[in-house]
Amino acid sequence: MVFHSPNFFVFFLLLLLPYFLWRSKRNALLAVANVIFYAASGLGMLALFLAVTLIVFGCVHLMRRPGFGWVYQAALVFCIVNLCVFKYSLFLLSSISGVFSVHTALQGWAAEHIFLPVGISFYTFHLISYLVDVRRGTTVPTPSFIKFWIYVALFPQLVAGPIMRGNELIPQLDEIEKKRIKWDEIKFGIYLFGVGLVKKVIFADPLAGIANPLFARAYELTPVESWMAAYTFGFQIYFDFSAYSDMALGIGYILGIKLVQNFNLPYISGSPSEFWKRWHISLSRWIRDYIYIGLGGSRRSPARTQFNLFAAMMLSGLWHGAMWTFVIWGALHGLLQAIHRIMRGLDRWPRIKRLRQSKAYRIAAVSVFFHIVIWTWVFFRAQSFGEAWHMTTQMAQVNWIALFTDSGMALIVALYALHLFEYVLRRRQAEAARWWHVVPFPVRGLLYAALLLVLFYYMEGDAYDFIYFQF
Amino acid sequence: MTSSTSNSSVGPEKEAGGSDSPDGFVNRADGSRQARSRRRGPLRRIGLGLLVFALLVTGLEIFVFRSAAFYAHAPGFVGQIGEVEATFDAEDEAKIHTIILGDSMSRDGLRPTLLAKASGEPADAFFNFSLSGGSAFDMAHMYASVEDRLPNLQTAIVAVQEHQFNNDDAGTDSKFRYYANLQERFQAMNAHNYGELLMGWTLKSYDLRGEWRKMVDKYGTGDLYDRVRVYKDEHGLPADPTYPPKGKTKRYAEATAERWFADYEPDGVRTKAFEQMLRKLHKRGVRIVMVQLPRSDYFEQAVGSGYAADEREFQDLMGRLAKRYEAEYARIPNDSLDFEREFRDTNHVNPEGAQWVGDYVARTYLN
Known part of the structure; x- marks a missing residue:
């Protein structure tokens, strides 16, 4: 259900x-x-x-x-x-x-x-x-x-x-x-549930319609198509899983129970450690507290710490599914964490530290890391290592100009803009609520009704599912 | 990562996104508004926007999503009901003494104009209420919607086929969802579809989303009709002129039979509604003629070889119902029909076939 x-x-x-x-x-x-x-x-x-x-x-x-x-x-x-x-x-x-x-x-x-x-x-x-x-x-x-x-x-x-x-x-x-559950809590719960519903029905499911056929012919994809498949799946899984979490949180509020937040705009991360503080937060926390710390955390030698990080992330990958592709996906993230940890050592040079604190570095880091994460999703989604490897080699050979000028890129940019919009909305939730109530109430009513019909429009058939249900 | 184990880079150092709370969303956002709202009473607190929303949805439900005429602008399974209703509205109801109820086979095979010609009656004495995919439930509801407007009804020709009485998954049929009341929905309910059927009963906009979704798509391509089409000269929906690709093959017949008999279940909401219709017709003294229209040998073989037991069960049911309500029931043979010349696929006759069927029915039942 x-x-x-x-x-x-x-x-x-x-x-x-x-x-x-x-x-x-x-x-x-x-x-x-x-x-x-x-x-x-x-x-x-x-x-x-x-x-x-x-x-x-x-x-x-x-x-x-x-x-x-x-x-x-x-x-x-x-x-x-x-x-x-x-x-x-x-x-x-x-x-x-x-x-x-x-x-x-x-x-x-x-x-x-x-x-x-x-x-x-x-x-x-x-x-x-x-x-x-x-x-x-x-x-x-x-x-x-x-x-x-x-x-x-x-x-x-x-x-x-x-x-x-x-x-x-x-x-x-x-x-x-x-x-005594307050009406404000119920309203907020309905709002969160609604946000989740919109993410799932209007974004995640239609994106599946683009990503699935591409992954179904993984071996035939061109470099640009491989990137498009990875991008669309990256957004699909985000919308799908964070939708479920938003709905869960919303249901919790309606019942008077506060659940922990699970997502916090992961694609604005500039590093692996930031990503795991924004993606599936409760799992990262679990892995940290019960596996990473259980293995000794960072109390041992640097080499052992790196191993602990790597092992924890690999187990996280295995937890997602009983397939080698998931293990590799976890291992890749473990490797990224370990590399990032080494790179952070460079902060001891003030010039590098200053550079890292600049806005330009942040933009570059987010852009690069976003593409790395998108690439790792290929291992998560592919049916076999062979498929994932084939797509990886294709992605490595891509002509970046051809990719960024491809017609499909408009959708990816729009999806990223939507992600940024969600970021702004979350940060300015209180102000957004205030502005929303400036809108005349008949218009608000009209927009609610329109949204309901749009949701119904996108609800196809009688079959319902979430990606993370398989885990 | 620092030397502290708790300050790991694997997870969040503290719960992220503290802004996700009703305090941030409502109280701080418009605390003064909240206070004012409390003073203004419960409606204000719930929100006038929500109130307008509720009124709008109610209005749309009543005037749009529950109206067959709305769907008739792009006839699909529900839209055809609007077309039949509009066509019937254009008739002189008092002249109608014979009605035809059924599915696409009777829409194609029992043409009022041909029946009129063969029986020597005027064409407007007949009206064909057959619907494409029309189940026993649809026939019953179609009749229920017009029974009070047929003062001189004498004969009801009811075309019956096996698929109309397959009650398995009756709840997925959009015509069922258009017509069904709460009691009928309960009869079609199971552990998987209870939500669909209950929510659909509350909101037809949800229930019939598949129908109006197609209309939106057609609107986008400019294929929506400006007005509801009326087939006054046809006295019902016109026959389907299309010949499906590979529609005259053994494989097509087998696929159709497979669809008709999938998890065959003759007991259920469709059969109950049908029996209720027979009861009403019988009570008002209308002559009931139940006919099974001719199908090709390919189709009969597919049914005989794959679904003999289900077929027997269906024939027993028809026999019992006919006996109970003093109806005539017959299977019209196909041996006088030429498959290549008189069928458009393995179970629908074409206009030449309809001529023969019309003659047969008029000769046997109407003279």
């Missing part, structure tokens, strides 16, 4: 009525809503999810007792094994058979019988995060299984994040039954 489907609208409206009327039962309602939301994916998946959550909840409380410290490691292994069995077993088996040129019976069996439970990557991260935070003492475990279940399975963030921490969400749940 995705947010821009009518099934979700009906589900959400049916939840809202008792949620606002019956304040003292909000947690129970949320818990039931999560069950219904997830059950739409299949009862088997729901049973697995509930069982895993119950086991980890038990472990969280058991591991704090004297002599049961080992339960923590066991629970972590359990979560990772659960993820690996359902998400990576086929990938591991096919990789092994690829290396040793053997096809095992197990591989065929796995292909036929193992399914990928919806949101498994996200709920596993929630569970691990909770276990580690309790172990580190940064989170006090909740005695309520209902609240723990809501934390792990809260429907706005269940399928594609943002990835929350226990100490961010559970205290909000402790207060939710007393909270």
Whole structure:
């Protein structure tokens, strides 16, 4: 059930009525809503999810007792094994058979019988995060299984994040039954949901119509076409994923729950480290806190720090999907992080530091890094390494004048301008709201109606999906 | 990255985008306006813009998106309903004593002018309400919309085909969405389409987006009709003159049969609506003639070889319904028709075929 489907609208409206009327039962309602939301994916998946959550909840409380410290490691292994069995077993088996040129019976069996439970990557991260935070003492475990279940399975963030921490969400749940949700919060939630809807329906889906046919003939693409495919996919995935996050945040506000922001205009980044502070922020934070720091962070030698960065990003790539192309995509970002870290050492020379602080450098850095990110998306989107490599070699041979004068470039420039507009709008949200109310109310009403019709115009068919649902 | 582990370059040092909050969006933006709004009452607080929006949407729903005449400017599945209604409006209703209900096969095969000629009746005594893709549900609703305007109705020729009674996924049909009330939508509902059907019931602009989307595209290319077309001399929609490419091949017949019988389910909202129509016709004493129009051998073979059980179920259903409402039911044979000369594809007759069908129906049922 995705947010821009009518099934979700009906589900959400049916939840809202008792949620606002019956304040003292909000947690129970949320818990039931999560069950219904997830059950739409299949009862088997729901049973697995509930069982895993119950086991980890038990472990969280058991591991704090004297002599049961080992339960923590066991629970972590359990979560990772659960993820690996359902998400990576086929990938591991096919990789092994690829290396040793053997096809095992197990591989065929796995292909036929193992399914990928919806949101498994996200709920596993929630569970691990909770276990580690309790172990580190940064989170006090909740005695309520209902609240723990809501934390792990809260429907706005269940399928594609943002990835929350226990100490961010559970205290909000402790207060939710007393909270009076303000009309301003609801309005803001509707606004964010609307922004997400526009991004998804008017931009992401039509861009898929351009990117998909190009990637479908990856081996035949010319250098200019390869860049166009990469550009359009780069914007498609941004609009698609950030749309989902905006809608999730909006739903959260309507329910009186503040979720963490997941995107902050990533294509204005001038470096890899900035990019990961703007792209899928909650994942970067998770990787940083539970993998990078777990590996030792930057407390060890410079070489070890670089390795930790690289390994963390590679794992991030693998998390996105059980394919070598994702691993390479993660590795490329790890490599970029490591190079950037070395380059930052040059700041010790004042002249270089001054240059880096100039506007001209910033513009150049953003332009160059934008193109690097766009190139890395090729590995993310391509169906095989061969396709991605072919496109990469084509992109390397491009005639930049031909590329920038290509007719398709107008769309890319317009999309980037839109991205910058979003940047301005986010920064000046309060002023924009004030200006919006200067517009005469009949015109505002007319524009709302026009927007609704435009959304309906772009909502084709009865099939709905988001790219990040596959992860 | 500094030496501190928490100051990593992998993730944000603090949550980015603190501006994303209702405080930044509303309170600080127009705190004084909010205060004024509170003093002005709940409507102001909700927003006059939203109120205008609600009024506009309601107006559009009533006068545009729920009107068949609107869609008739670029006839698609729903637009043809507007054309039939406009054509019927131009008729002298009191003269009509025989109506034809059905799908594209009866639109092509049961031409009022040919029936009139063969039966010796005037052409305006007939009216053909057949719709392209017309299901049993569409027939029932089309009849319901005109039943009070047919004072001298004596005979209803109801053309039945298997696809009209396939209730699987009835909710996806845009004609169903145009006509269906809430109760009928519940009958077509399942775990996948409940949102579509409920939201569509509330907002036809959403429900029929596929129809008006085509109109917008046609407007862009200048292909929209200025006015609704009326086929007064045809007494219904005109026959389709097109010959589909490869429409006379075995493969075409198999593909059509596959479409007609996909997950065949004869019980459901379409069949219920049809039975209700038969009940009403029977109650008012109208003679009901249910006919299955002739199809090519290719098509009959495709049905016989692939869907024999479903076909039996359909024939049993027609037999039962005919018996229950004292209707006549017959399958018009194809053995007198020349496939190459009298069909335009494997299941639609062309004008020559329509001549034969008209003669047959007039001879058998109208004299």
